[in-house]
Amino acid sequence: MPSASLRDSRITAALSKWFEHNARTLPWRTAKRDAYASLVSEIMLQQTQVSRVINSYRAFMKRFPTNRALAHAAEQDVIRMWCGLGYYRRARHLWQTAK
Numbered sequence: 001m002p003s004a005s006l007r008d009s010r011i012t013a014a015l016s017k018w019f020e021h022n023a024r025t026l027p028w029r030t031a032k033r034d035a036y037a038s039l040v041s042e043i044m045l046q047q048t049q050v051s052r053v054i055n056s057y058r059a060f061m062k063r064f065p066t067n068r069a070l071a072h073a074a075e076q077d078v079i080r081m082w083c084g085l086g087y088y089r090r091a092r093h094l095w096q097t098a099k
Helices: 004-022 035-045 050-063 067-071 075-082 088-098
Strands: none
Touching: 035 050, 035 088, 050 075, 067 088, 075 088
């Protein structure tokens, strides 16, 4: 029986290969890694279907392209851009984190 680390390496390699061939093209999956964009997408995707997040994500990132832009926004503007995603507390927490 292979060691746990060897088994883990094989599982990781298999998952990476599967993802490379099967991953959907989504706006937050870009060649350029952006921690802010990743955070926004992860918060939006909590308890929300991907299909509902895609357009909201694009609009939100257009309006608040950086953490600084979000931090300087009015709370009601952030809430307005979150419309349709529900769980508005997530938007408030994201905005407070940016600040």
